[in-house]
Each structure stands twice: as C-alpha cells, then as structure tokens.
Amino acid sequence: MTSFSSRLREQVLIWLDENLPKPRIKHVLRVEKLAVELAQHHKLDAEAAAQAGLMHDLAKYFQPERLLQMAQQANLNLDPVEAAHPHLLHAEIGAIVAEEEFGITDPVVLAAIRNHTLGAAHMDGVSCVVFLADSLEPGRGQQSDLNRLRQLCYENLSHAVYETCEYTLIQLLQSRKLIHPRAICTRNWFLQASQALNSTLSA
C-alpha cells in the first residue's frame, strides 16, 4: 500500500465494521486490493485507487428513504431509474459520506466512488480501475467470461471497461431489469475510446 494514511484506513475500517455486514466488508477489501494492483500496473495513482476502493460502498446499506433524502439535500438530478431504484444512488451518496465522515477532498477519489457502479463517459484511469475492480474482484465468481475480462484489465483499460459494461448490460437485459442511461453512455464512450486506440495502433 502507498502512503494512504494507516490512521485514516483504520478509521474507515472501524466505520465499515459498524455499518456493513462482514461479507460486504470482504468484498470492499478485495475491491481495494484489485484496484491498487490495476493502478500500479497502469502507473496510476495507487493511493487514490486504494482510498476509493476502500470507500466505494460506504452508502451500500443506507435505506432508500435516506438515499433519496441525501440526494435531495445535495441537489442531485434524479434519473427515473434512480427514483425507481434508489439503491443506485449509493455510489453518489458514498462520495458525500467519504467527504463528510473522513474529510476526503481529492476529486479523483470522490469521482471514482461516484463512478463505481454506472461508470461515466470520460472517466479517468482511477475511476476505471475502481469500476473494474468492483465488477471483477475474485468474489464475483470464476466464470470463463469474468476471467477473460480480468485478463483484459491488465492489457487495455478502455477495452476492459467497454467489455465489462457489455457484460453487465447483457445480464440486466436477460434478467429484464431497468438500465440506467448512464450505463449506456459509459459503454458507448469506452467503445469509441477502445476503437480509437485500436485504429491508432493499426495505423
């Protein structure tokens, strides 16, 4: 781990212990670990990745009413899909909790917490590794398509984000669940980003 203050990390771990069930804390620690590994591999800010990984699910177990109330207080524009499924707001609200409870002000860390579920067009490398680590940490299973995505994370971040979006979207379609428009925007942006990279490489 880099210089992520061990005191701050300890404080977050105590908070998580009081607010998240044990299996979810294990998921959080696996996300932190994978996000750091990917950040180091791609020469990104591993400290920011560690902080965002550890704090990405702070609001995961907030009740829907609390998520909606905090979103209103923060003047967030609610998409109809978020109104129907307030749980999706745990990413946006998690960033607010990180700021309020732990004094996090680094915009890279806060953005990575916000982006961990739906991603975002133009998201930076740290957001990409936290987004990928959340979907692909080892606890998500060992299916061959997940292992292929894990491999891709080390080869090409943009392509990995695009393919992971497709994987998630297919699952949502097959289970007839609502799809947040931002998930489509993320998929479209990273599809174009990975195509642009491929055409540069083959030029």
Ligand SMILES: [Fe+2]
């Ligand atoms: Fe989450």
Ligand SMILES: [Fe+2]
């Ligand atoms: Fe998560």
